[in-house]
Amino acid sequence: MAKSDVIVVGAGVAGLAAATALSQAGARVKLLERRPYIGGRAYSYEHPALEETIDSQHVVLGCCTNLLDLAQQAGMAETIRWYDELIFLEPNGQRTPLRPGRLPAPMHQTMSFLRAPMLGLADKACIASGLLRFLRNYPRDDSESFASWLKRTGQTERAIRHFWEPVVVGALNDTFERCSVKYAGKVFHESFLRSPEAGRLGVPAAPLSEFFAPIAALASRAGVDVRLKAGLESLEQTSDGRWTVRAAGETHCADAVVLASDFKQTRVLLNSLPATVEDKARMEAGFEAFVPAPITTIHLWYDRDVTGLDHAVLLDTRIQWVFVKSRIRRWPVERGCYLELVISASWPELEMGREEILSSAIAEFETFFPAARQAKLVKTGVLKEARATFSVTPGLDRYRPAQATQWPGLFLAGDWTATEWPSTMEGAVRSGRLAAGAVMGDRGRFMAPELPATGLMKFL
Ligand SMILES: Cc1cc2nc3c(=O)[nH]c(=O)nc-3n(C[C@H](O)[C@H](O)[C@H](O)COP(=O)(O)OP(=O)(O)OC[C@H]3O[C@@H](n4cnc5c(N)ncnc54)[C@H](O)[C@@H]3O)c2cc1C
Structure with missing residues (x-):
């Protein structure tokens, strides 16, 4: 039986972040991934018929401080192409560039916004009044849908189609009914108001598996034993409180396990553990809430x-x-x-x-x-x-589990756990680092600092 201090299950962005942090802090870490490649959903592959490497383009923002910190550590920060300007195009060829100007935050986008031909005066007025509501912050409570907020704040049809919709649907990947104001507000607060740096758009300039390879190399350098094609088949807690897992015909044993798998797989794995009928029902209701x-x-x-x-x-x-x-x-x-x-x-x-x-x-x-x-x-x-x-559906927060679980020594990571971020690579890195912190008994230990607000936003 192979021994290690911590077993991390899943080499997606969350698992890589957790394993690297734990290993750098001195733990012996084994990272088990069921697929033949790392990166999870952030992957690229050779398409045999096309003879091309393809992926689904992922982007980051300047406010993704934990992902960028990990990228910096892995020496891959240079492979992100940064853009200050976003161009909105209408089918008739009309272009609206939105870019920061000389005014201090939160007014840095004001000049290009005032000039924007994609919006009329009434649209601009209601967008401005809407953005003002996210100036100090976004709501802590996630019960209201963005659809209801748009109606309540009297947004015009064109303001919705040309401003709120492209940003919210692009960032949160669902319709207004299935996005809470909390997370929509977070997107606008971070990317349009907080500072020009927070809103910069970063695009990986390499196929995703190539882009993330330096993080796997960083993990290996830090001592992580990365095992591919090693899908976890069973998970058990022994009478001495340690954990035993079976993967690819081998049994591994550790003091702690971080399940950094997606919510569908984690549901199956947690269901095999002993729990009261009430706890099982609560867990099931939680997993059912994820869309x-x-x-x-x-x-x-x-x-x-x-x-x-x-x-x-x-x-x-x-x-x-x-x-x-x-x-x-x-x-x-x-x-x-x-x-x-x-x-x-x-x-x-x-x-x-x-x-x-x-x-x-x-x-x-x-x-x-x-x-x-x-x-x-x-x-x-x-x-x-x-x-x-x-989807960050209204009310989902109460079902997003913390990284520490009711089973001592068992922790969860993954973009879907409680991070205060929507489903993103940044959310995944945060979850992995929070889980690593929870393993070490100091939740915030591995977290990168947030970007400071600039301009007038410093005083809010
Ligand atoms: C098309 C697309 C576009 C996206 N665009 C963006 C974007 O622009 N910006 C952005 O920030 N995010 C984007 N995302 C979301 C981002 O990819 C995810 O939020 C992030 O990758 C999630 O990482 P994760 O580690 O939490 O989960 P996952 O990537 O799902 O990783 C879980 C890992 O666990 C492994 N696993 C599962 N079960 C087992 C098991 N039993 N044993 C061993 N291993 C197991 C899986 O194989 C997987 O590797 C996009 C996603 C997709 C698919």
Whole structure:
């Protein structure tokens, strides 16, 4: 029986963060991952028919301090391309760039916002009054839906379509009814008000598995024993309080276990542990509250650049974002153009066939970028992720479990646990670091500091 101080289950972003922190703090750590690769949902793979490495584009914001701290430690911070400007595009070709100007936070976006042609005067007035409500902070209570907030604050139809919707659906990956004001407010507070740095958009400039490889290397350097294709089959607490797990035909034993698996797998594993009928019922009710939400991405390769942009938010269409990966990755022009269209909250697309998704996405894309009609479309791909994120539905907070559990020595991590963040890589790193802190008896020990507010926000 192999012994280690801590076994971490799941080498997604949360598991990698937990294992690295624990190992750096001196624990002997084994990291068991059932798949043949690390990164969990943040992965890329070689598509055999396309002969390309594809992934679903992930982005970060400047306020993702724990993810960025881990990236810094792993020496991969340079592989993030940073952008201060967001371009909103209308199908008629009208462009609205939003970028920080000279005014101090929270007014740093004011000048480009006032000039924004995508919004009328009445739209701007109600958006400004809406943002003012998130100035000091966002609500602590998560019971109200964003749909109800939009109605209560009298947002205009165009303000919703051209401002609130692209940001909220893009960031929280669900409809307004299934997003609480708390998390929508957090997105606006952090990305539009707190400081220009907090709202910067970072785009990994490499396929995700390549991007995250330095974190796995950091974990190995710190002494973590990483085992791939080692899915946990059983979990048991022995009479002396230690833990025994079985994975890939081997038995491992440890003082503590961190389950950094997704909520579906964690539910199965926890169900096998002894608990009272009431506790089991409470746990089941908690897991039932989680709604997985899909993202569909469409990958297009053209023989030449058809956008002239690295990325843009597309308005009045099913597609929320276009990421021109060939430009973000600084491909030489001769290599042609590779871009990805992102459809968030893509339930309808889950039911649609590949050809139907492709033809409607390409038709919409061409209305924004007519140059695409003249270029040669070399190859295409569609990637559906049915369980991309969980929805921050109103009232979900009370079901998000803390990292310490009722079983001594057993801890939970994963973006879905209690982190005060929505389903993101930052939420995952926070959960892993909180779990590592809980193992060491000091919850906040591994957390990176928040970005300071700047300008007038310092006084709020
Ligand atoms: C299409 C898409 C787009 C996204 N866009 C963004 C974005 O732009 N920005 C952002 O911040 N986030 C984004 N996300 C969300 C982000 O990927 C997740 O929040 C984050 O990766 C979750 O990490 P995690 O470690 O909590 O969970 P997971 O990544 O789910 O990791 C869990 C790991 O546990 C392993 N596991 C499960 N069961 C077992 C078992 N029994 N034994 C061993 N191992 C097991 C799994 O194989 C997996 O590797 C996106 C996600 C998707 C899918």
